[in-house]
Amino acid sequence: MNPLQFQNYHQIVVLTGAGVSAASGLPTFRGPSGGLAQELLPVSDGRRVRELLPQMWQVYGRLRAGSIVAHPNAAHFALAKWQQVWQDKAQITLVTQNVDGLHTRAESEGVIEIHGSLLRSRCLNPTCPNATPFEDLAVPDEVPLCSICGDALRPDITLFNEPLPLEGLHHVKRALRFCDLFLAIGTSGTVAPSSEFVRSAFDAGARTIFINLTPLEIASPYFGETILGRAEELLPTLLGVS
Numbered sequence: 349m350n351p352l353q354f355q356n357y358h359q360i361v362v363l364t365g366a367g368v369s370a371a372s373g374l375p376t377f378r379g380p381s382g383g384l385a386q387e388l389l390p391v392s393d394g395r396r397v398r399e400l401l402p403q404m405w406q407v408y409g410r411l412r413a414g415s416i417v418a419h420p421n422a423a424h425f426a427l428a429k430w431q432q433v434w435q436d437k438a439q440i441t442l443v444t445q446n447v448d449g450l451h452t453r454a455e456s457e458g459v460i461e462i463h464g465s466l467l468r469s470r471c472l473n474p475t476c477p478n479a480t481p482f483e484d485l486a487v488p489d490e491v492p493l494c495s496i497c498g499d500a501l502r503p504d505i506t507l508f509n510e511p512l513p514l515e516g517l518h519h520v521k522r523a524l525r526f527c528d529l530f531l532a533i534g535t536s537g538t539v540a541p542s543s544e545f546v547r548s549a550f551d552a553g554a555r556t557i558f559i560n561l562t563p564l565e566i567a568s569p570y571f572g573e574t575i576l577g578r579a580e581e582l583l584p585t586l587l588g589v590s
């Protein structure tokens with residue numbers, strides 16, 4: 349396998365998913381074990397946040413504890429190093445579906461976390477300053493309360509039936525409009541918004557590459573190339589930073 353040649357690209361969008369964090373020992377939502385989806389679905393309904401908070405914190409609190417002790421792996425470090433090498437020559441947008449904060453801990457800059465972060469909380473009171481997400485590494489036994497207004501806190505995770513964070517989404521959509529290289533790494537690629545991202549990149553005329561352990565579940569006409577393997581093994585070479 350040869351490194352990709354990046355010198356011809358100016359607007360690069362990279363989307364990462366659970367496959368990038370698998371080597372850090374974090375459970376994947378869909379993966380072979382499959383248990384996480386069953387646990388998350390009932391507590392992740394964005395229309396019933398207040399009612400579900402106790403159960404929500406039980407599950408997301410445990411996942412937060414897991415993320416805090418996890419370490420970035422070779423895939424995270426390769427992406428961060430590659431960004432440093434190319435950031436002066438190309439506009440690079442790194443957008444992740446992961447909520448573990450590991451890209452940032454590997455020192456990637458400007459990571460757009462479209463599904464939020466386990467390492468942040470926010471206050472349910474929309475007029476409270478803490479309604480803006482803040483870093484929170486506490487693993488609570490019960491629903492934690494806001495230190496400013498006393499209302500309940502929630503994890504800063506995009507739940508089902510909730511819109512994706514607008515600012516991040518706008519940034520990605522702007523980048524996709526002029527995108528000339530799109531990489532989807534460690535994500536199934538068939539679920540919105542990643543399925544929409546590749547389509548936008550394709551429409552912009554970008555080279556589109558699907559990099560994942562397993563092939564696409566449903567063939568996509570928008571991915572031009574597929575590279576199969578583990579992200580932590582492929583990326584150092586593909587990105588030319590091994």
Ligand SMILES: [Zn+2]
Nearest residue numbers: 471476494497
């Ligand atoms: Zn508050």
